[in-house]
Amino acid sequence: MSFRWSRTAAIARKEVFHVLRDPFTLGLALGLPVFMVLLFGFAIEFNVKNVHLAVFDADHTRTSRQVIDTFGSSGYFIIDRVPSPEGAFHALSGDHDRAALIIPGDFQKNLYAGRTAQAQLLLDGSDNSTVGPIISYIGSIQTLAGRRIAGFDPPEPVHFKSRFLFNSELNSRWFVIPGLAVVVMAILAVLLTALAVAREWENGSMELLLSTPVQPLEIIVGKLAPYAALGIAALAFVYLMSRTVFAVPFRGSLLVYGVGCLLFLGAYLAQGLLISVLTRNQLVAMQVAIMTGLIPANLLSGFVFPIESMPAFFQYLTMIMPVRWLTVIARESYLKGATFTEMWEPFAALTILCVVMVLLATRKFKTDLEP
């Protein structure tokens, strides 16, 4: 018996009804991308502002007030006065403040005597999202305070100028949102597919389907098609949001980006199918899908954490993960406008992974069905 599109379409129609009848799943499948894009778009800003700074001033002089004022007017800090040095420590250990400035009593005296006036700055090292940026601000605040208070302007033998290519304003959203499409597709493709197919095994309806004249391949294609459509819809949505609401530039070709996404979708749908065949149980399928699909998409794709910073083993491991390659394609397409030939490497890798995954999944699916 050969492959027939009519039978495949029938399975697909059944699966579409299944999804449509269930407005909850549909709403979630479409709502999740909306939600995530808004969340990421609005919540993410790596340039920290409004850091609470506990200040203890034992000097009470014009100079010490000017130092505090330099911190306050930098826009990065909110000043909270504390009554004692112990109060400053307490503010840090009780999570009231992220940093503490302690100005000793001889601050102005030292400055006027021509010595270096030292103040102590304590940072809360338990929170990585703030401590890194704060450290980078301190140097410039120190220079600024020196210039404003003591008129200290050291000569600069070299004018160091930086140009930030592809994202000249260092906009955090431009960095995060292109990678977001990958994460959203990964959730929809692997998780939903794995669960939808595992449910058929769990309910025993897979055996029923197989006893009909429908071919295994037709079942696969029919079952996966609606989820592929959902994935593509989510992708289109993320693209539109990124362009309209967040004004992220798209400098490459939509065709190239689209091909990359389809290859990725193929690989991840096949992975979802493979998981469901291997587990045949929704709870286990979910756990495996999270471990092999979702977590890599978030952590090992280069979405936020750079792959170059990983230990060598993990750098190699990410090579067999479709998420890594699609993240490259997405970022290069959006920000650099890279062409197909410039990105031959990620495309080749993605193609190989897609073919291998589809072969594995269909082989496993078929052998499991042999009596």
Add this chain to the structure above:
Amino acid sequence: MMGTLAGFLGKEMKQALRDPRMRILLFLAPIVQLILFGVAISNDVKNIRLFVQFDSADIVLQHVSERALASRWFLPANADRNSDPFELLRAGKIDAAVIPPPGGLTRAIARGDADLQLLVNATNVLQAQSVDSYLRNIVTRVVQEDMKLEPLEAPIRFDTRVLYNATLETSYFMVPGVMAMLMIINTMILTSMSITREKEMGTFEMLISAPVTVSEVVFGKTIPYMVLGMATLPLILGVAVIGFNVPMRGSLLMITIASLAFVCTAVAIGTLISTFAQNQQQSMMGGFLFLFPAVLLSGLFFPIENMPIAMKWMAYVDPVTHYLALLRNIMLKGGELDFALQRIGILTLMALVTGYISFKRFHTTLQ
């Protein structure tokens, strides 16, 4: 009542742990994630391919290049000296390039008009910023040394000390975060999926006709997952402390109480989700719809201080925010008592409110 409940608990435990694959996954998943968070990922800048265009006469720039490559941050670019740095960056062969003024940096400094340009690929914003400030530092120091300039003592200096994590180990930050994530995934999603499974299989109707009260059903279905959640605490705490050397400076009792409050909240949320969901797929999606914002807004990846006001409020009603703050405070700072009491209080309140709502909804479903 206790007898029925005990029977229920036994059944539920058996069911959760019957599948050997599930047993492995329940304990393997936390370890894998801890390793990923503790070892694999970091925001450190490493292995940036740096291209410096200098000729042999340009001693200062040569020293800059040597100094940069001596650190773990940079790798030498594999490119011809005369190639166009823009093209190299576009093609992705290098990540950053230093371009000297015409005639070389050494001579330009002597002339007094040295403009040094850095080109950096800013598709990764965080990396680009770090590369900029790091290279700036190197250039300042090298020029000072090579030109034999007197290092000028700044009139005002901040003596900066990082408390609680002096060397800024990434694992110290990340491991408490992944602990919070694991605790909520294992408890919330499993609870809601196990309850909806009863609905899906039709065994829920059987429960209603059986001589058990609603509270017996609710507690019987939820307590096992609280126990499971609490059982993962020593496991992940052990891996965190022994495997990753994350300090545990506070009291075990405090962390246990905090975790219990959090696990109860998670289980209550799971139960609430299950009252809305008709099948396991729905309850899983519902779980994710909660989990994603909960983890993202918790302050693990992005600072809460920066969020718009509406999102700040969302972060404050997010149990993960409070549990993460508690874990970091207890493990790294030794646990400040008023802070811990306040946050545990908030978590307990959340557990009670969500528990009450889900109990009410559960009641109506059962009637």
